[in-house]
Amino acid sequence: MNEKQKRIRNFSIIAHIDHGKSTLADRILEYSNAVSKREMEEQLLDNMDLERERGITIKARAVRIDYKHKDGNDYVLNLIDTPGHVDFNYEVSRSLNACEGALLVVDATQGIEAQTLANAYLAVDCDLEIVPVINKIDLPSADIDRVRNEIEDVIGIVAEDCPAVSAKVGLNIDQVLDAIVEKIPCPQGDENAPLKCLIFDSHYNSYLGVVVYVRVIDGTLKAGDKIRLMNTGAKYEVVEVGHLSAFGLEKADSISAGEVGYITASIKTVSETRVGDTVTNDENPTSEPLKGFKEALPMVFSGIYPADGARYNDLRDALEKLKLNDAALSFEPETSIALGFGFRCGFLGLLHMEIIQERLEREFNLDLITTAPSVIYKIEKTNGETIFVDNPSNYPSPDTISVAYEPTVKTSIITPTEFVGGIMDLCQDRRGTFKDMKYLDSQRVELHYIMPLNEIVYDFFDALKSRSKGYASLDYELAGYEPSNLVKLDFLLNGEIVDALTFIVHSEKAYARARKIAEKLKDNISRQLFEIPIQAAIGSKVIARETVRALRKDVLAKCYGGDITRKKKLLEKQKEGKKKMRRLGSVEVTPEAFMAVLKLDDSEK
């Protein structure tokens, strides 16, 4: 191994949300002079507005830091940032695979949370050297010893001499850098072996095409090389290689074993460069691709429609632009009788869905109507065929179904003990199957449930937070399909089915949900000139009914004194409101009413 490789440290920072991962990353960059304070935007690694606002990192980024250690040598530290949320677990695991070590940041006031554990287990699975870092020690409620013990007891790693820091005020950051150099091993790998690189991220740049972020495991790569992506089989000629500085791409002659860098090769979309795929030299390929590649598959689906039907094309353009940088986002055109033309979109999870919706609204100025999130149901039909249904409207009629299956998830919840009762009730109510319960210490418990994903995608996370005063944390992973007694619940306005309001629910929950939604419809549909019956039905059987009474008063009784302008303005305002209405058969509904009905809030519980 050459000297250069010996002085490389590749590491990630992992943490539960809000434990200060991004702030620590900023301080590390600042301390090692990768960026000066003046130049640094707050939280440089999170360079999407939304990420900064939500305090979460959505997409991985990487940055190279030059650091002079007290042993007198210059080291190259590659920080590979990871997304911090359960929806992006697969991407996290790929980022970790590009490293030899990970800083596990734990909030000194909170201790270990569900995602701390989930991420720590992922890091252990990747054989990483874990360096715990206790953060937020400037806060009065910080309890360093308790957290140290917790790390040792729960995760089983030595935390005795781990750095205790305050990223916010910049305290003890040098200890973190020293620990990276001293504890994390240098990368193995042979620069003379056939090329083998791991793709851990990519993003689309309108000048360069797709910029692929890689960790070189073996071999050397330079401009002009013919490369092959081993899982997709796609071939390209390398245009440029280089390193990732805090300020962007830094072109280099070559990158080799142990290094982190980027490749450009006139690649058009990020869906060609799947995270986890192996890059090799097409003429001198490595024998085996890296293990663990899988395509990120959407788990949660929702119909997205422009509130103004005329903006359908704008919505499509916006989705295409987002897709350039987000291989996990899927969408295809869909038509709803109620909502017109739109798209059925697939997401990794609820957070991913919210982020996409928010970006569409914020960055592309679109007003959206989104249908309730749905999961993919697996249905074995009586004719022997098996189908997957991601849109409730397409759910087949009961007499053609032999067995219906719904996806389940393995759920891990960490909560202070005082909330265990309430949370167990909640899980029970959401059709969870209790697995086990583990005391992490005298105050905190980890609960395991198998739960239908369909129950999680509604408002489980909000319900969990409200039942634990915000303290409980959640992590989940797919646990396969289970047979289930599902029914399709339709809603009819004035006798016509509103497709956008069709739900798939467990039969035991159908009545309660039917009543709730019928009531909400009644409260949110404004009165019209005729009476509007609202019905909830399973097949042809009506299980709930409400009525919106006819409008009888909407008049300007006094039009007098010749002030016609005022009346005209009033009518114009009313006309504006009318324009935004969606016609559902003979009934007009405002987009707001739709959203109010689709949004399941606390009253649903």
Added chain:
Amino acid sequence: MKSLGLYIHIPFCEKKCNYCDFYSKEGNDEDLKSKYVDALCLQIEREAELYKNHIIDTIFFGGGTPSLISSRDMEKLMLSIKKWLSVDENAEISIEINPKTVDFEKLTTYKKIGINRISIGLQSTDDEMLRCLGRIHTYSDFLSTYKMVREANFDNVSVDLMYGLPSQTEKMLLDTLSKVLCLDIEHISAYLLKIEEKTYFGKIKDKLSLPDDDTEYEMYIKMCELLEENGYNQYEISNFSKAGKRSRHNLKYWKSEEYIGLGPNAHSYFDKRRYSYKADTVAYINELLKGDLPEKISEEQVECISEMDEYVMLKLRLSDGIELCEFEESFGTELINKYPSIMKYVNSGHMKLENGKCYFTRQGFFVSNYILSDIL
């Protein structure tokens, strides 16, 4: 000669009513009132040239409370109008009065200067309700004023009523109506209470227990039926009259005919332009006194399409609605071609299309905003 309506706004009240958002100043500043009348006279003189080809066939003194102007000032004002403008000898000349603000002497002055129609603000015959509305009079005050009006030989009298009032029941409304019917008055206006943001009611609206929409609808239909049974013809959403006693002045508003309004916050429709004056009495007086004309605000040129919309919106307030041939003659297109969704409401029974006319049914009147916002 083209005919023209003249509206004169009298922006003074002894006390503002709790529901009213028309522009007026509270108090009894006699000097200000006289100055205001002088200012009006000045404006009439200065603008007379503009109206030299018009003949005034309706005059309406509205308010505020026009009956707060002294007899002397009323004479002066009318003299100025007749001096500078040509007033038709059969003109309808109306004044709004409130009980307790006129005496017999003032009424004889009105008669003398040519006023031939008196509109009295009654609102309700229930004294408790009158107090709740912030009126300064009782029902018996109204009765004595009404008696004086008849003694002064006015044969064209109107009363204003209100319904949909706080805590009002259908029975209470019918009680007011039956008392008023006994008086055999020529004209009745009955307005649904609308809570306006800037009024006292607007401020306390959450505390008012107003009848719900369905009750108000029932009140309206019952009221219309009762008045009709008693010989009143409903000629507009809120207006009812004995034969030949419709308010010719108010009809001008609804028939898109020309009128000019003088005074702060008075509105005009003249030469296809709609405008009004700023709601500020002192500024109004000052500008006229220093030799200028009051500042016009919200001036709007009524273009062709909006003229058509306006015509439909206003005409449909009338029970006679729109005459199809008149519409076609004025705009060169058929009403139904231009506004096809009318048919929807004909089918639902909210409108009628017969005898060459298109008009709202009673049920339609009460949801006319909803329908207009759809068909226009």
